[in-house]
Amino acid sequence: MNQTAQIFFPVNVPTAFDYVVPNGLALQRGDFVYAPIGKQMKMGVVWSLNDVPTQGTSSRKLKSIADRKSTRPLSPEMLDFIDWTARYNGASTGNVLRMVIRNYKALDPSAVVTLYAPSGTQPTKMTPARAAVLEKGGPWPARASEAAERAGVSAGVVKGLVKVGGLLAKSGPVDPPFDMPNPEHAGRELTPRQREAGLDLAAQVKARVFNVSLLDGVTGSGKTEVYFEAVAQSLRQGQQCLILVPEIALTQAGLRRFKERFGAEPASWHSQMGAAARRRVWREVAQGRCKLVVGARSALYLPFPELGLIVVDEEHDTSYKQEEGVIYNARDMAVVRGHLSGHSVILASATPSLETLHNARIGKFSHVVLPERPGAAVLPEIALIDLKDHVPEKGAFLSQPLLDAVGDVTGRGEQALLYLNRRGYAPLIICRTCGEKLKSPDTDSWLVQHKRTGRAMCHLTGFSMPMPRRCPNCQAEDSLTSVGPGVERIAEEAQAAFPMARIEVLSSDTAGNPAELAERMRRMEQGEIDILVGTQMVVKGHNFPRLTFVGVVDGDLGLAGGDPRAGERTYQTLVQVAGRAGRADKPGRALIQTHQPEHEALVALAAGDRDMFIGVELAMREMLGLPPFGKLAAVIFWGPDPAKVEALAKKFLNAAPRADGIEILGPSEAPIGRLRGLYRQRLFVQAESQVNLSKYMRAWRGKVRPASKYKIQIDIDPQSFM
Ligand SMILES: [Zn+2]
Known part of the structure; x- marks a missing residue:
């Protein structure tokens, strides 16, 4: 044979x-x-x-x-x-x-190099350069070049310290193993309710079979401490543990909580890391030596040989969906991975997705609930401001009740957050003379004015140019004007209303590097900022003990457009934003400006009645046959010639295999009809729940082969409707 x-x-x-x-x-x-x-x-x-x-x-x-x-x-x-x-x-x-x-070097054992560490004795001869190495060269052990760079000296100084007895040199791996997390290191005091929830989750891990739990806890209820109990159980069993978090929440402060609980920094995995750090994590995970990884969605594809638990924190977050290359939803794929490997999966959120809640309701997932904040802390009181009754002054965006509330709070020495999920100064630049709107050169999107940098930017592609003085259409000078608010403009308006207040903007444009972001967070925590104006950057897991008021500038922003999840998204975001207010002993309050105070998402929010909102949304989805009651796929056609893209979409439609329980909508031009110079058409496929939609789409896709430079992209269970 x-x-x-x-x-x-x-x-x-x-x-x-x-x-x-x-x-x-x-x-x-x-x-x-x-x-x-x-x-x-x-x-x-x-x-x-x-x-x-x-x-x-x-x-x-x-x-x-x-x-x-x-x-x-x-x-x-x-x-x-x-x-x-x-x-x-x-x-x-x-x-x-x-x-x-991605990196073949991760398949080889780590290279061995000379590493240096303090000997514990004073060098026989000290110089300022040597002192700098001993003081700033760590963390140890380190390579001569690393320690030298940190100390601002040459590598020769580091090596010289061996001869005079200050450092010891020995060979070791260039990618050292991660410290072993200790499940018994230090538990935080849990309330009886938290303890019970933690025991429930740990018992699921102990069963060593596939199971999914929804950890459903209001903002500030201590979900992280609770799922740490499940992590500890997995570590006790000698198994590996993966915590998925939205990329934006992967901060030093977040990692520190792991270190405090388990005594060792976890391995972290995200898109910004360098090749060496990637290689180290991959190798240590693949060999089963690294037991705890905290990572963004792509960490799910690390080659864990001995997984015992996956936690998907903030499971409702849209960043779990990868929209380019292989299109997948890491939350759903985490459940699949748990099923194939036979271990526990925990989906945690203060605002679970409707799909996950539905699965908990029908008993597919177990449901662990934390209905309250621990101790004296209470949830913020939420109210709506009807902008029809309280019209802001001309050219302004903050209504009187909102300004009054900010004034009260800052007058008491507490902090206010103004939330608007729009970067920059103004979302639209228009010419007063001819009416021209400034557009991105190769994409169907308006340019956004950024005053801080003096540029006009496309937020879809990152294209930017200096703010022009003349209108590119009619050449009129100084005729371009800003329409609508972005966070920079709201900060300007707030500063005019409160000249003495210390105001800062927090968005991905102004966050700078992680150190600057951490510094800004520290200033906010210490009360050195009175009013923070922020985009969704501020929503993710930061705790500001002195923040007692949240003003939502535009509660309707998420409700526009043809996205069937718009109501759900708006509800989730606003609950999370309002949840920033009031921790510990100070009660919080949130006011939401809206033109649609009758919208069910906003009514439910003001009433604090999640069940009502979910009831209405689920009934609507069931009636329309949308997920979780039916299945949905999108097909996007791309290419450089609009007529050929349209022809490709029609050809694809005509090749649809016959099947029961399938309905096809479209094709038509996508809402963003041109992106980076490529034209886009799209269609939707809606299927009854018993249909294997993936299989159907695969068979269909196999029937049409696009010409080169043209692309057919299948998106199962789309989250984006652009
Ligand atoms: Zn003009």
Whole structure:
């Protein structure tokens, strides 16, 4: 008998390649191997192995695998997970594999280098440069170059310290292992209710079978401390633990809470990290040595061999959906991964998505509820300001009741937050002479004025240019004017109303680097800011003990447009924003300016009645056959010529396989009809719940092959309706 192997390579190819396994090479599923493709030798992964008779009837001449890489193979569960992700989302297995393996160096053991650490004795001869190394060169052990850079001296000074006895040198791995988290390190005092919830979740982990829990706790109820109990249980079992958080919430302050509870900094994983840090986390996770990872959505595709728990914190957050490349929802894929590996998954939120709440209601997920804030803290009181009754002054955006409330709060020495999810100064720049609106050159979007930087920016593509003095259409000078508010403009208006107040803007434009952001957060915590004007940057998990008032400048902003989740999104965001107000002993208050005080999301919010809102929303979704009662997919067609994109969309429509329980809407031009110079059409496919929509879409997609430069993109369960 001979053996053949099916190999997938981390490239965008939908099928596996067959190779002969040379005699004497013992392989298993998940092994990394070198095999020839054309004239090149590539690294791939063994997907399956088949025994074939030596005198096979097949006359195909298969090439031979060259060699096996000596490293831990991907687990069978990981291979299944990659397959599942590809099938469900209509992606190629190779593309999903590419999300898993990015850096081949992570497959090799860490390089060994000379590392330095303090000896504990005084150097025989001290100089200012040596003192700087001993003081600022850490964290130790460190390479000479790292310690030297931190101390602002040359590497020679570091090495010189060995001779005079200040430092010790020894060889060690360039990527050191992570410190082992200790489940018994330090628990925070829990309320009886929190304790009970923590025990529930820990028991689920202890069962070592697939289960999903919704941890449903109001803002400030201590969800993190509660799920730490489940994390501790997983660590006690020697298993690995993954905490997914929205990228924006992955802050030093957030990581510090893990360190305080488990005595060791967790490994973190996000899109901004450098290649060396990535390589280190990947290798330590793949070898099963790194037990605790806190990461953004792509951490789900790290090759954990021994997962015991995945927590998806802020599970309702839209950033869990990846919208480019392989389109997937990390929240849903986390549940799949738990199912394939047979472990616990916890979805945590103060404002769970309707899908998750529905699954908890029908008993698919267990439901762990934290209905109150601990101790004396109470939830903020929320009220609406009807902008029809309280019209702001001409050219202004803050109504009198809102200004009065800010005045009261700051007068008492407490802090106010003004929330508007719009970056920059004004969302629209218009010419008073000819009416021209400044548009992005290659995208259907208006340019946003940024006063701080003096530029006009496209928020979809990042394009920007200096604010022009002349209208590009009629050439009139000084005729361009700003329409509508962004956070910079609200800050200006607030400063005019409260000249003595210390006001700062917080948005992704002004956040700067993580250190600057941390510094601003510190100033807010210490009460050095009176009024913070912020976008959704401020919503994520920051606790400001002196913040007692939240003013929402435009409560209607999320309700516009053709998104069926608009009401849900608005409700979630406003609950989270209002939840920033009042912690500890000071009660909080929130006022929401709106033109639609009768909208069910806002009525429910003011009444503090989530069940009412969910009841109405679910009934509407059921009537329309939308998720979670039916299934939805979007198809987007892209290309450089608008007529050809339209023709491609029509051709695709005509190729739709016949099936029951399927309804097709469109195609039509997408709301953003042009993006980065490419034209876009889209259609929606709505299916009854019993239909396997992924399978249907795969079959359909296989029937049409677009010309080069044209693209057909399938989005299962779309979250974005642009
Ligand atoms: Zn003009």
